[in-house]
Amino acid sequence: MARHMIIGMHFGSGYGSQPGAWRMPGVDPRNYTNFDSQVRYAQAAERGKFQFLFVPDFPALKGDIATEAPMISVDPMLTLAAVARETTRIGLVATGSATFNEPYNLARQFKALDLMSHGRAGWNAVPTSDPAIAANYGRAIPPRAEKYARLHESIQLVQALWGSWEDGAWMHDQVSGRFADPHKIRPINLQGQHVGSSGPLPLPPSEQGQPVIFQAGGGDQGLIVAGHYASGVIGAVYTIEDARAQRMALRNAAEQAGRDPDEIKFFPGLMTTIAPDRRAALDRRIALNEHTFPERVAYLQHILGLRLDASQLDQPLSRNQLATARPSPQDPRSAHALRIAKEGWSLRDVLAHGIIDYHPVIVGPAVEAADHMQEWFEAGAADGFWVSPDVYEDGIDAFVDGVVPILQERGLFHRDYSGTTLRDHLGAPAQYGLDLRIRQ
Structure with missing residues (x-):
């Protein structure tokens, strides 16, 4: 079978990736709080057969609010909950920091989204580095080593909580009157240096078992986290050489952690302004x-x-x-x-x-974006891309109607979804609970 690239889309505040998107003709300037528009843009990406939406997060007010809209959504989880009810296939990946969130809350929210979307949720598991965010929680940024130690513990706890209901634990048998089998629902009773939880989580498996782990950035420590847990990595690289090196480093990190390197997919960013010339x-x-x-x-x-x-x-x-x-x-x-x-x-x-x-930015006709993506993909610099259209209102459709057909004609991108879950879209292996190959 031919190898196909995977395409995700940056899903931000409701306007687009460019600061002036909120002022463009045809754009509702109130889209920052308009969930109907967010749903419409997600549906446009799904029409293009994108495999996932990626929602970053920055829980603090940032930028020139006098003239520019915030670049971050009102709330990642609530935004994707709205999208989940009005889409059927596209994956839903949200960022959640382990620095200022407890593992139990993260586990519950992401698994609820996974159940709501019938197995399409992913958690971009990251630490927090910005003092403005820390100030909103009344705390200071911990030392880097402590942040990443907590992140490791948090991911393990979250995955253990996700697996606290065995497959078949939820019986919902009206005839016998048995709602669940308590023998298949177990506490986890894990306590680390930074976080802990008794469990269990009050949620059964989803269609994909549990959400998929993503990771974004983080240098050497982030590389170790990605190698241990991530199925998708959101990249920020500018040259094809840097992208190839980062992808190979991620594959090596996965192999060193006891995983198949093909299980980890690297997605560099691509910003687009598609026009006839x-x-x-x-x-x-x-x-x-x-x-x-x-x-x-x-x-x-x-x-x-x-x-x-x-x-x-x-x-x-x-x-x-x-x-x-x-x-x-x-x-x-x-x-x-x-x-x-x-x-x-x-x-x-x-x-x-x-x-x-x-x-990298494509400013020109659709074929230039397709050429860029093909070059990086075939050079082993990417497994796919996360695309940032300049203005959601018409920029998503410009990509879907212009770039996607070229990639499909070249045999580089699928013509339709072959599965229903985010794991299906990524080719990620089944997992429920902790990955037993990884030394905890």
Whole structure:
């Protein structure tokens, strides 16, 4: 069977990945709290046969709230609960920090979502690093080693709680009057250095047994967590070389933990502005982001080692500037930024290419996105992608109607769902309770 890529979609505040998305024509400016719109966008992704939605989280108010909408959903679990009732196949992955949440609460919420969605839930298990979030819980950020020790313990506790009802424990037999078999429902009685729980959880297995573990970022410690537990990893890499290296490191980490490396899938990010041609796409990005360009000029001059003038946005970089530019070896975006500048675009257009964004950006026709995805996939740099459309209102449909058919024609993406659960979509093995291969 041909290997197919897996596609997820970044699912944020209801507008899109770009700061100006909330002001675009046709966008309801109240979408931040409009769950009907969230459901509609999820259904558009499901129409494109995306395998999952990925909801990040940042439980603190961040950004320039005077002019920009928050980039994070009102609440990941409540958002996906609404989506679960109006979709049938697409996976639902939410971020939940183990630093300021107790394992019992995480286990209960994610398994409830898994039951509600008939086996489509995933937990992006992460620690918290931002002091603004810690302040909302009246606490300080713990030392890094402590955060990751707690994360390991929390994942093990959550998985043990998920498995506290054996398969067949819930009988719901009206004739005999037996609702459940108490002999198949057991406490877990686990206590670690940081967290503990007696259990059991008052929830039976879902159609996929229990939710799937995802992981996002985290350096060497995050790599160990992903290798032990994750079936999907949300990546933030800018070059194909870095993506290939990270994917291989993840596969090696899984193997060292006693797992089959094929069980862990790596998804780099991809930001998209799909339009009939490059000029139309650039004009759209300018309309979305021009208010951010002065700040981005300042950063661009830093990574290129140049002095740039924000009043000269309509001028290309001079021949002398291009000759003296020195891309920063510490920023993988700098070499790409210089390549775009050397094509002769104005400074405004250079910025509109998304050269300061934290993921590769496609600004142009659908075939360019398909080409990028094919190159990375076939080079072993990705098992798939998590896609961030610029504006949900029409950007999801542009990807679904433009990019997806090209990938399908090339034999790189499935034409329909072959299963019903998130485990099916990822090719993740069955698991119920703790993974007995992993040394706890």
